[in-house]
Amino acid sequence: MREEIKGNWSxxxxxxxxxxxxxxVANKDVNFTIRKGEVLALLGENGAGKSTIMKILxxxxxxxxxxxxxxxxxxxxxxxxxxxxxxxxxxxxxFSLVYAHTVTENVILGAMRGVIPYAKAxxxxxxxxxxxxxxxxxxxxxxxxxxxxQQKVEIIKALFKQTTLLIMDEPTAVLTPQEADQLMEFVRQxxxxxxxxxxITHKMKEVMEVADRIIVMRDGRxxxxxxxxDTNEAELSRLMIGRDIxxxxxxxxxGSDHERSGLVVKNLSLAQGKVKLxxxxxxxxxxxxxxxxxxxxxNGQEELCETICGIRAFDSGSVVLDGVDLSELSLRERIExxxxxxxxxxxxxxxxxxxxxxxxxxxxxxxxGDWNRRGLIDTNNLRQKTLESIEDFDxxxxxxxxxxxxxxxxxxxxxxxxxxxxxxxxxxILNQPTRGLDLGAINNIHSTVLKARAExxxxxxxxxxxxxxxxxxxxxxxxxxxxxxxxxSPRELNTEHIGLLMAGIVPDDxxxxxxxxxxxxxx
Amino acid sequence: MGKRIGASTRDLIITNLVxxxxxxxxxGFLLLFLDINPIQVYSSAIKTLFTDxxxxxxxxxxxxxxxxxALAFAFTYKANLFxxxxxxxxxxxxxxxxxxxxxxxxxxxTAILLVVVFAATLLAGGLMGAGxxxxxxxxxxxxxxxxxxxxxxALAFMNYLLRTVLKETKGEYPQTxxxxxxxxxxxxxxxxxxxxxxxxxxxxxxxIWVFLYKTPLGFRIRAIGSNARAGELAGINSRRIFVxxxxxxxxxxxxxxxxxxxxxxxxxxxxxNPDLGSAGxxxxxxxNANPIGIIFASILFGxxxxxxxxxxxxxxxxxPPSIVSIIQGSVMLFVIAAYYVRAMIGIRRDKKRxxxxxA
Numbered sequence: 001m002r003e004e005i006k007g008n009w010s011x012x013x014x015x016x017x018x019x020x021x022x023x024x025v026a027n028k029d030v031n032f033t034i035r036k037g038e039v040l041a042l043l044g045e046n047g048a049g050k051s052t053i054m055k056i057l058x059x060x061x062x063x064x065x066x067x068x069x070x071x072x073x074x075x076x077x078x079x080x081x082x083x084x085x086x087x088x089x090x091x092x093x094x095f096s097l098v099y100a101h102t103v104t105e106n107v108i109l110g111a112m113r114g115v116i117p118y119a120k121a122x123x124x125x126x127x128x129x130x131x132x133x134x135x136x137x138x139x140x141x142x143x144x145x146x147x148x149x150q151q152k153v154e155i156i157k158a159l160f161k162q163t164t165l166l167i168m169d170e171p172t173a174v175l176t177p178q179e180a181d182q183l184m185e186f187v188r189q190x191x192x193x194x195x196x197x198x199x200i201t202h203k204m205k206e207v208m209e210v211a212d213r214i215i216v217m218r219d220g221r222x223x224x225x226x227x228x229x230d231t232n233e234a235e236l237s238r239l240m241i242g243r244d245i246x247x248x249x250x251x252x253x254x255g256s257d258h259e260r261s262g263l264v265v266k267n268l269s270l271a272q273g274k275v276k277l278x279x280x281x282x283x284x285x286x287x288x289x290x291x292x293x294x295x296x297x298x299n300g301q302e303e304l305c306e307t308i309c310g311i312r313a314f315d316s317g318s319v320v321l322d323g324v325d326l327s328e329l330s331l332r333e334r335i336e337x338x339x340x341x342x343x344x345x346x347x348x349x350x351x352x353x354x355x356x357x358x359x360x361x362x363x364x365x366x367x368x369g370d371w372n373r374r375g376l377i378d379t380n381n382l383r384q385k386t387l388e389s390i391e392d393f394d395x396x397x398x399x400x401x402x403x404x405x406x407x408x409x410x411x412x413x414x415x416x417x418x419x420x421x422x423x424x425x426x427x428x429i430l431n432q433p434t435r436g437l438d439l440g441a442i443n444n445i446h447s448t449v450l451k452a453r454a455e456x457x458x459x460x461x462x463x464x465x466x467x468x469x470x471x472x473x474x475x476x477x478x479x480x481x482x483x484x485x486x487x488x489s490p491r492e493l494n495t496e497h498i499g500l501l502m503a504g505i506v507p508d509d510x511x512x513x514x515x516x517x518x519x520x521x522x523x
Numbered sequence: 524m525g526k527r528i529g530a531s532t533r534d535l536i537i538t539n540l541v542x543x544x545x546x547x548x549x550x551g552f553l554l555l556f557l558d559i560n561p562i563q564v565y566s567s568a569i570k571t572l573f574t575d576x577x578x579x580x581x582x583x584x585x586x587x588x589x590x591x592x593a594l595a596f597a598f599t600y601k602a603n604l605f606x607x608x609x610x611x612x613x614x615x616x617x618x619x620x621x622x623x624x625x626x627x628x629x630x631x632x633t634a635i636l637l638v639v640v641f642a643a644t645l646l647a648g649g650l651m652g653a654g655x656x657x658x659x660x661x662x663x664x665x666x667x668x669x670x671x672x673x674x675x676x677a678l679a680f681m682n683y684l685l686r687t688v689l690k691e692t693k694g695e696y697p698q699t700x701x702x703x704x705x706x707x708x709x710x711x712x713x714x715x716x717x718x719x720x721x722x723x724x725x726x727x728x729x730x731i732w733v734f735l736y737k738t739p740l741g742f743r744i745r746a747i748g749s750n751a752r753a754g755e756l757a758g759i760n761s762r763r764i765f766v767x768x769x770x771x772x773x774x775x776x777x778x779x780x781x782x783x784x785x786x787x788x789x790x791x792x793x794x795x796n797p798d799l800g801s802a803g804x805x806x807x808x809x810x811n812a813n814p815i816g817i818i819f820a821s822i823l824f825g826x827x828x829x830x831x832x833x834x835x836x837x838x839x840x841x842x843p844p845s846i847v848s849i850i851q852g853s854v855m856l857f858v859i860a861a862y863y864v865r866a867m868i869g870i871r872r873d874k875k876r877x878x879x880x881x882a
Contacts, residue, residue: 018881020874025881064874311756332758343756352750363746363757366739376737 007087007164009070011035012057017066019052019220026052027220030066034165034198039191041211042200044240045438047408049220050200051093054167058090059083089158090167095150099143106142107157128159132186147298148179155186166190167198172206173464176296177499184210202240204233216240240439252474260322262286262458263308263427268317270303270482277303278314279482285427285458290449291487292473293462295502297432300482301462302344305431308460309341310334322426335364340424342416344431344462350416353405357397358386360404361419389418394444410441417448428452431462446472466498480504534868538861539809543823546854553849559840567837568830578829580715584787586818586825588613588779588796590724592803593821594731595652595776597812599666601735602768603748608655608670609776610800611677612648616780618681619647621689621699621791624706624784633705640706641723641781648777649770651677656769660762666769674800685793698792708786720782725818727778732814744768776800798848805855811862827851 012034019027027049034040042050055061057068059077067074070086077083083090097106104122112121125138134152136145142153151171158166168187172180187197187210199210207214207228214231216224216239224231224239263285270278278300285291293301307314310331319326326334343349351360362382365371372378386400393414397407404412413433420428430449434442449472453459463469469476470490478485478501485501500507551561571578592609599606606612623643627636655673658664685697692700708718735741746754747764755761783796806824810816831847834840 020877020881025877028881064878309756330758331756332760335758341756348750348752349756350753352746352753354749355746359742359746362742363753366743366746367758372739375739377739377742379737 005087005162005164006085007162009036009086009164011071012086012165013069013072014053014057015067015069017053017056017063017068019049019056019061020064025220027056027063030217030220030222032215032222032225034196036164036196037191037194038212039187039197039199039210041207041214042198042217043202043204043207043214043236044217045202047438048217048240050217051169052220053217054090054169054198054200057083058088058167060090084161084163087162087164088167089161089163089165091151091154091158091169091171093169093173095154097142097150097153100141102139102141103136103145103153103156104138106153107160109157111161124160125156128156132159132189133182134186147174147296148176151175151183163195165196165198167200169200170202171199172201172203174296176502177466177495178503180206204236204240207236208233260287260426260456261320262289262322263460264318264320265308266318266320268304268307268314268319270307270312270314276482278307281317281482281484283477283484283487285460287458288453288456289474290453290459290461290472292469292476293460293479294466294469294476294498295462295464295479297344297464299479301479302431303482304479305341305343305429305460305462308427308429309339332367335423336368338423338425339427339429340420341429342413342420342431342433344435346412346416351404351412354403356401357390357395357404357407357415358382358400360415361386361389361422364419364423385422389415389422393418393448408438408441410437410444413437413441414444417445421448421452424452424457426457427460428457429460429462432464433461434463434465434468442468466495478502530872531865531869534865538865538868539858542857542861543854545857546850549853549857550846550850553846554842557841557843559842564834564837564840564842565830568833571833572826572829576712577715578833580712580717581829581832582822582825583721584715584717584825585828586821587718587721587724587782587786588799589802589806589821589824590728590817591775591779591782592799593806593810593817594728594803594814595648595772596804596807597810597814597817598731598735598772598775599768600807600812601748602744602764603751604656604659604765604768605667606652606655606670606769606772606776607667607804608651608673608677608800609772609779609803610797611670611674612651612773612776613779613783613796613799614674614677614681615647615651616644616777617784617791617795618684618689618780619643619777620780620784621702624702625689625700628703628706633707633709636706637708637785640785641778644777644781645774646777648780649774652773652776653766653770655773656766659769660765666765670769681791681795682793685791689791696792699790701790702785706785707789708782716787718782718786720786723778724782724821727775728814728818731775735814740767776803802851805851809855809858824851827854 014030014032017027017030030053042054044050052061056063057077059079059082068077075086098109104118104125107125108116108121122138129136129138134156136149136152136156142150145153151174171183175183187199191197199206201207211228214224214226214228214236215222216236218240266282268278268281269276281304283291295301303312306312308319308326310326310329321337321339324337329337347353352363362371362377371382383400389395390397390400395411395414395418397411404415407415417433433445449459449461461469461472473490475487476490476493477487478498480502481504485504485506497507547565551565554561554564572582573579592613595609595612596606620640620643623640624636627639651673655666655670658669659666682697685699689699691698708720710716710718711722735745743754743759744764744767746757747759747761751761779799784791788795802824806817806820810820827850828847831850834842834846835844
């Protein structure tokens with residue numbers, strides 16, 4: 001038995017909605033309309049309130065003020081179940097799938113009561129998939145699928161519930177450029193069928209590609225409501241950040257005249273069971289050089305960082321930093337040697353939210369004699385150094401004693417970067433340092449990376465943002481399934497090339513380049 | 524910012540006071556069922572506390588071992604570990620205290636003897652704690668279970684000794700000989716039982732606070748307790764932290780054996796203070812695991828305990844002794860509930876302020 005869906009409205013009006021969290025105003029007086037047959041893009045920096053307003057519409061949050069009207073009639077949406085009754089479906093940034101279940105089981109989850117006609121459901125899943133050209137096996141276990149396919153399962157799940165408004169929160173973050181194109185194709189087709197889509201994103205390019213109308217948000221408020229043909233990227237960017245951003249200028253890398261040899265990695269391999277996490281990786285990262293590593297996340301980038309830092313051991317190969325064999329040093333000793341590391345998941349790996357800014361700086365120096373005095377923590381000195389960090393890195397915080405967990409994501413990241421810069425005397429490793437941050441913070445972090453480079457640090461930069469890789473890297477490696485697909489100069493690559501390499505395919509016109517580079521690397 | 528902290532401190536005091544009163548009111552209803560007037564009983568007991576010097580001193584006497592066992596729980600709690608076995612570590616501390624005292628008393632001066640006994644209790648409790656920490660570090664054994672079970676081992680070991688080598692010379696009961704006066708902790712208020720152990724407990728609490736918040740090792744313990752993975756990635760060896768935290772925690776619980784054997788009982792008997800460990804857990808939670816807060820929470824629990832004892836002794840009124848446990852338990856329940864009420868009040872206040880600022 002299926003629930004009855006009342007999805008035949010023609011427009012939804014969000015009127016004067018405000019939402020307050022304990023410490024922030026998430027939305028303030030938000031007004032806009034969603035219409036059938038239209039792709040509405042919600043554009044804004046992280047933390048601008050895009051997801052919040054959509055979570056209110058989907059019933060995950062309750063508005064503190066304001067109302068939601070369907071064709072002029074006010075309705076209360078107390079939970080996602082209510083939202084589904086109006087044909088509203090939302091695909092969260094982090095999928096809500098049961099990995100141990102099949103595609104079909106996931107799709108019918110929560111949509112049926114009583115005895116489940118599995119065969120019939122499977123047929124419907126297959127017909128939905130083929131209708132939109134999704135290549136999905138209805139009997140496959142979701143846990144075995146790639147993220148791109150998992151997203152398609154989420155979409156089918158929404159379609160199965162007769163969704164007429166599909167909300168997608170940063171849907172391209174986990175996709176390769178080619179997969180993203182396929183997604184855009186689906187969005188256009190879905191809207192052409194008379195449905196509506198809300199596309200939450202912070203990427204200008206996607207907005208210009210797919211949206212009919214664009215709502216720009218800043219600090220929880222609407223800063224622009226425009227039709228795509230009436231605007232351009234420059235205007236959108238101004239509305240989004242409220243000021244102009246100057247991209248950091250960068251001089252070309254002209255070889256290294258440093259005495260130090262930098263980081264030499266040879267034939268590095270690591271396996272877990274039969275899966276090769278790192279597959280014969282070799283490169284030479286020179287002082288004053290930024291090596292960018294592009295790739296879809298989960299292809300061995302984190303393992304590469306962690307083996308170099310000493311968080312996990314590798315099976316074979318060697319890692320030598322300025323002539324010192326790192327495999328003989330513990331994690332602690334590598335930190336003392338001057339290996340700075342900004343991990344991808346700062347809340348899990350790099351900071352302690354309940355501790356103060358000062359304590360978070362001290363975290364990696366607690367065994368350093370310079371930071372202690374007569375057996376006690378040298379609090380005055382620590383305070384002084386924390387104030388320096390706050391000043392130098394433009395960290396917006398009440399003070400050195402404020403809990404780090406209360407800062408915004410960008411300021412937390414600047415705090416961590418300030419600590420790692422302080423200790424990184426020989427090597428700086430950054431794993432997606434700007435993920436989920438606002439443009440102001442991204443700019444600040446990019447400048448810091450270039451400063452480190454100018455000071456002669458070797459910098460290993462992992463990122464899934466190609467623009468970031470191109471802006472900062474002297475050379476670019478593409479990683480796929482634990483392997484380097486080649487190391488290239490940014491000049492010999494374009495986005496299409498990288499997209500193919502990220503999917504494990506060497507473009508025909510590139511194979512010679514990749515081969516030469518790799519041979520040249522391994523001295 | 525300063526105003527906010529002021530408001531939250533005010534919340535802490537008010538909600539905890541309300542919780543304590545609520546606990547007393549709830550237990551008062553139980554007295555009503557027994558046809559006892561709770562107001563009369565409470566007021567007479569509290570009046571005695573403030574007028575009778577002996578009873579007032581009893582409050583601090585009772586608080587002394589509470590401080591140690593509460594510190595024991597709080598210390599591992601800071602490392603996100605749970606030492607449920609303070610009772611067992613206290614037993615071993617007690618065995619060490621009585622053994623060393625009986626062995627050495629009369630042979631060395633009292634001051635030196637007491638220092639040696641104190642050190643022995645720290646060592647006995649600490650070694651037992653370190654064992655639990657080692658099992659956790661080496662075999663990833665659940666410290667909650669091992670520490671809890673270790674209490675029974677310690678209890679059985681103590682009973683075994685009380686029936687064999689430590690048994691009194693008379694050979695009648697499973698208890699030790701009484702300690703001679705040379706092994707007693709000196710009393711600090713004449714005419715009462717209050718002894719120097721209370722001062723030692725307070726100083727210990729302050730030292731533990733300094734250790735946790737001002738030293739590099741204390742910092743590392745808290746770092747591992749707050750986010751173990753971030754701590755490990757910063758180069759801190761979490762296994763070593765497990766052992767150290769349990770070593771110190773066990774030593775603190777063992778020290779309660781020193782104050783209770785040499786300060787109060789002056790011998791070791793069967794069923795010696797069986798509730799110290801569990802009371803310590805509750806007190807540590809009441810104080811939010813803050814060492815300084817533990818001093819005050821322990822005094823509060825000392826007071827409840829003394830009030831209970833007095834109620835049981837009131838002439839003409841037959842108050843069952845279990846009422847003390849009920850008062851303690853219900854106060855504890857309300858104190859924990861108050862924690863959530865505070866969080867709610869805080870969020871609501873923040874929201875209100877935001878709305879005002881936005882308007």
